[in-house]
Amino acid sequence: TQLLEQSPQFLSIQEGENLTVYCNSSSVFSSLQWYRQEPGEGPVLLVTVVTGGEVKKLKRLTFQFGDARKDSSLHITAAQPGDTGLYLCAGAPDSGYALNFGKGTSLLVTP
Amino acid sequence: NAGVTQTPKFQVLKTGQSMTLQCAQDMNHEYMSWYRQDPGMGLRLIHYSVGAGITDQGEVPNGYNVSRSTTEDFPLRLLSAAPSQTSVYFCASSRSPWYNEQFFGPGTRLTVL
Numbered sequence: 708t709q710l711l712e713q714s715p716q717f718l719s720i721q722e723g724e725n726l727t728v729y730c731n732s733s734s735v736f737s738s739l740q741w742y743r744q745e746p747g748e749g750p751v752l753l754v755t756v757v758t759g760g761e762v763k764k765l766k767r768l769t770f771q772f773g774d775a776r777k778d779s780s781l782h783i784t785a786a787q788p789g790d791t792g793l794y795l796c797a798g799a800p801d802s803g804y805a806l807n808f809g810k811g812t813s814l815l816v817t818p
Numbered sequence: 819n820a821g822v823t824q825t826p827k828f829q830v831l832k833t834g835q836s837m838t839l840q841c842a843q844d845m846n847h848e849y850m851s852w853y854r855q856d857p858g859m860g861l862r863l864i865h866y867s868v869g870a871g872i873t874d875q876g877e878v879p880n881g882y883n884v885s886r887s888t889t890e891d892f893p894l895r896l897l898s899a900a901p902s903q904t905s906v907y908f909c910a911s912s913r914s915p916w917y918n919e920q921f922f923g924p925g926t927r928l929t930v931l
Contacts, residue, residue: 716858740920749822749908749922750861795861797920804849804868805876806920810860 710734711798711809719815723785728812730796731778737799739772739779744793744811753781786816820844824909824923831899831930839894839926841909847921849912850892851876852884854905855925861908867892899930 714729730739738757742750754763756772756779763770767790769782783790796809825840843850851866863876867886881903883895892911896903909923 742920747925749910749925750920751922752919755919797861804866804874805863806851807863808853808861810858 711796711807713794713796713809713812715812716810717813717815719817720786722787722816722818724816726783726786726814728781728783728794728814729778730780730798730809732798733777734798735776735801737776737801739776739799740797740806741770741779741781742795742797744795745791750793750795783814786814788816788818790814791816822909822911822921822923824907824926826926827924828927829929831896831928833900833930835899837896837899839896839907839909839928841892841894841923842890843892843909843911843921844890845911845921846889847911847913848889849914850886851910851920852882852892852894853908853910854878854903855908856905864894864907896928901930904928904930 712731740755741753744750754770759774759776761772767784771780793811793813795811798807822843848869852864853861855861862878864882865884867873870886870889873884886892907926910920912918912920
């Protein structure tokens, strides 16, 4: 199993602040996905990054895949209460079928 | 489309009982998987299937069985429930295991007493 370490584990901020969540591994992944999960529901895909160095933007969310395809970050600008949830990164290995998930970052944005 | 459906939503079992968690998808996806989610542990892969008749073990397969007789259905069987199997179980499907979006069901919250 290729381990994905996410940091921080918990994050509590006020509306309007910026934040960055990290997903790191010692292994290379062919692609990496970010999901958001709300209480009582299953995770929902936010983005997939495939190319080393790739940057993708989704409104106020910016995702980056490391040049070596071992790490990724999620940056949220001007966080809103609707951004509250559990953010999970998931890496696809170069071989095999198992998608490996990190333990997640629990984000709370208060008004 | 209903997407991925899971039943039941909640279940309480006594130690030693057996049960089947149902999962169905209507998107004609070849790849389906089962995860369990525990506090502080993230999502851990139990079993997966790359198509009808093909299944394989994930990271934590002990105590669970699966079968895939049709593309649509991927049930998870607990043979003899143990308190360590108390968890939230998610079924997911996708067109492929890697680049495509994993569509998750709403989850089954299982408590084993």
